[in-house]
Amino acid sequence: MSTTESLRKYLASYQLALIEDKEKGRSVIATAPLERGSIITTSQPLGTVPLKANRHEFCNYCFRKLGSATATATAAVQYSNAPPPLQRCSRCKSAYFCDMACFKNAWLSYHQFVCRPPSNDNDKNDNLDDEDDSQLDLEMTERVALNVSRFMKRNQSKEQQQQEESQPEPNDEETVQVTMEAFASLMDHLDNHPRYLLDHYQFIAKTVREKPYLCDTPLQEKDLVKFLGRFKCNNFAIYDEQLFTIGEGTYPIASLFNHSCRPNAAVLFDGSLLVIKAIDTIEPNEEITIAYVDIAHSRTERQKILRDKYFFKCTCERCRDDNIIGRIDAMLGEEESDWDRAERLLNNNNHGDNKKQDISQQIMDLINNDWDLLEMTKTYNRRNGKIPDQSKPLSLQYYVHFLLPFLTPYLWSASNPAIQFVGTRSPPNSSSSSSANSSATLKHLTEFDDPPAHAALPYPGGSYREILESAIDQLSTYPPADIIPFRITTLATCTRLFFDTMMEGQWRQATKLGMYILVQYSIIYPPYHPMLAQHLLLLAKSAWNSIIQNEIQGRKLETFQERGVRRWILLAKEAILYTFGKQSTMWREVLELEWIFIRDQNLKK
Numbered sequence: 001m002s003t004t005e006s007l008r009k010y011l012a013s014y015q016l017a018l019i020e021d022k023e024k025g026r027s028v029i030a031t032a033p034l035e036r037g038s039i040i041t042t043s044q045p046l047g048t049v050p051l052k053a054n055r056h057e058f059c060n061y062c063f064r065k066l067g068s069a070t071a072t073a074t075a076a077v078q079y080s081n082a083p084p085p086l087q088r089c090s091r092c093k094s095a096y097f098c099d100m101a102c103f104k105n106a107w108l109s110y111h112q113f114v115c116r117p118p119s120n121d122n123d124k125n126d127n128l129d130d131e132d133d134s135q136l137d138l139e140m141t142e143r144v145a146l147n148v149s150r151f152m153k154r155n156q157s158k159e160q161q162q163q164e165e166s167q168p169e170p171n172d173e174e175t176v177q178v179t180m181e182a183f184a185s186l187m188d189h190l191d192n193h194p195r196y197l198l199d200h201y202q203f204i205a206k207t208v209r210e211k212p213y214l215c216d217t218p219l220q221e222k223d224l225v226k227f228l229g230r231f232k233c234n235n236f237a238i239y240d241e242q243l244f245t246i247g248e249g250t251y252p253i254a255s256l257f258n259h260s261c262r263p264n265a266a267v268l269f270d271g272s273l274l275v276i277k278a279i280d281t282i283e284p285n286e287e288i289t290i291a292y293v294d295i296a297h298s299r300t301e302r303q304k305i306l307r308d309k310y311f312f313k314c315t316c317e318r319c320r321d322d323n324i325i326g327r328i329d330a331m332l333g334e335e336e337s338d339w340d341r342a343e344r345l346l347n348n349n350n351h352g353d354n355k356k357q358d359i360s361q362q363i364m365d366l367i368n369n370d371w372d373l374l375e376m377t378k379t380y381n382r383r384n385g386k387i388p389d390q391s392k393p394l395s396l397q398y399y400v401h402f403l404l405p406f407l408t409p410y411l412w413s414a415s416n417p418a419i420q421f422v423g424t425r426s427p428p429n430s431s432s433s434s435s436a437n438s439s440a441t442l443k444h445l446t447e448f449d450d451p452p453a454h455a456a457l458p459y460p461g462g463s464y465r466e467i468l469e470s471a472i473d474q475l476s477t478y479p480p481a482d483i484i485p486f487r488i489t490t491l492a493t494c495t496r497l498f499f500d501t502m503m504e505g506q507w508r509q510a511t512k513l514g515m516y517i518l519v520q521y522s523i524i525y526p527p528y529h530p531m532l533a534q535h536l537l538l539l540a541k542s543a544w545n546s547i548i549q550n551e552i553q554g555r556k557l558e559t560f561q562e563r564g565v566r567r568w569i570l571l572a573k574e575a576i577l578y579t580f581g582k583q584s585t586m587w588r589e590v591l592e593l594e595w596i597f598i599r600d601q602n603l604k605k
């Protein structure tokens with residue numbers, strides 16, 4: 001790994017530095033305090049490939065979905081309510097673009113080379129199935145190879161070099177030079193890749209090298225094999241604002257950041273631009289980490305992915321047992337791996353799947369018959385401090401109503417002292433001086449008065465970790481239930497049911513499931529993680545729809561339901577502000593929901 005001077009200067013302009021050790025290679029550290037919600041750095045793609053399944057939904061160049069907050073601000077759609085559809089390339093009929101500008105950019109960088117009429121047999125890449133990963137690897141190799149060759153040729157031109165020397169570019173701009181140097185320095189782990197993958201890379205490299213538009217590239221097949229090795233352990237899934245994967249990208253600057261299962265930064269996308277944001281306060285000399293895998297997976301599953309794809313053993317605090325964050329995994333237990341499931345189905349042993357259906361049915365029965373929201377809310381409000389009977393197993397509804405007041409908002413406020421309360425409680429003390437400077441918090445939106453002052457207990461005290469520890473301690477005292485609420489398998493089932501019930505418009509059921517998922521997410525994810533922000537918005541919408549549905553069905557509306565909607569809207573705003581930000585569609589959606597909610601409340605007065 002050779003880190004060049006211009007790359008170091010570029011990182012320094014963002015108050016970042018690289019350190020190096022034997023275990024991780026390079027690590028990015030902060031050189032100054034970073035505030036939660038701040039942009040740590042951005043990263044330009046060296047190559048992007050949209051997934052085939054949704055190529056028609058996103059611009060294949062800038063990855064924006066028309067109708068999104070940023071796209072609606074463009075002149076093309078400013079004057080009409082309905083955003084115009086994406087425009088399809090009239091030649092290949094398979095690539096879609098926002099407008100002529102995106103089409104031209106794509107054309108100049110790669111589309112002119114890969115665009116062919118659909119009927120043409122050349123369209124098929126020899127022996128490669130259009131839908132599988134090989135096709136994606138091939139397209140990524142083509143795009144990156146085209147960009148790198150162009151850069152190499154340009155650099156060979158002396159005249160150009162002299163011109164560049166006489167006009168030094170600003171350090172904080174990610175110039176092509178910086179992107180290329182970062183790419184050249186990335187690990188490829190070729191020594192660790194299994195033989196079958198190396199053969200696959202060789203095949204792709206040969207296929208790409210034979211393309212007519214790459215015949216005069218200075219790159220050799222062996223260079224392309226290295227590129228493929230780098231892609232595997234460095235590339236990013238590109239996702240939209242709903243966090244659905246829509247493509248893959250090579251982002252050399254972002255690839256400098258190491259992994260942690262308890263990250264302090266998150267990867268977000270502004271179209272095809274990758275943005276790394278701080279989701280916690282970060283102190284000088286602290287390493288900045290992102291998560292390479294979904295941290296809702298069990299420890300075994302995460303470690304497997306990290307070993308197979310990234311070739312390392314994770315020793316982060318979540319993967320160790322010597323601290324409270326590490327205890328989360330013991331609580332979650334194990335999930336059924338894809339492999340176990342495949343093997344079971346292959347042996348015609350469907351028993352497990354029937355069992356899964358049973359569990360879904362049991363959960364739905366419980367939600368429909370045994371889970372009375374009003375009764376539960378009254379029993380487990382903060383003021384009476386009641387604890388579910390510890391001699392009996394903890395069922396889903398007791399788990400949710402016991403833990404929710406515990407975790408929200410206290411878990412949040414303990415991690416962010418800038419959240420202001422009204423009523424009798426005082427905000428928690430903070431030991432961190434930088435986080436006290438956080439400016440954009442709930443107090444600027446509306447004061448956080450949940451629970452209302454008359455029902456509020458004094459802040460229970462303790463740090464974020466102490467609150468989490470006491471919640472986990474309490475849980476371990478209950479005898480095992482048939483469906484253990486805090487297990488990862490229960491979360492997986494409830495997540496599926498949450499989406500099913502939303503699709504079917506069963507909002508009361510969706511709200512209960514959403515509250516359960518919120519408890520789990522509050523334990524698994526750091527408080528300002530994008531998954532929590534997205535989930536809080538879904539929960540706020542479900543709870544609001546549930547109120548409307550109740551009204552339509554002539555049911556009596558309870559004040560606690562309105563308080564619930566208010567709480568989820570406020571927390572969603574808080575979380576979205578720090579993650580997706582004010583330019584995002586999510587921010588617009590949460591403001592719209594708040595506006596409708598407040599208007600409705602005023603009408604009822």
Ligand SMILES: C[S@@+](CC[C@H](N)C(=O)[O-])C[C@H]1O[C@@H](n2cnc3c(N)ncnc32)[C@H](O)[C@@H]1O
Binds near residue numbers: 027187233
């Ligand atoms: C995207 S790169 C990160 C930057 C890398 N350290 C470098 O110097 O280029 C991914 C590789 O970094 C290493 N890595 C990342 N996170 C790690 C961690 N938590 N522990 C050990 N190695 C890690 C692994 O070798 C992994 O394949």
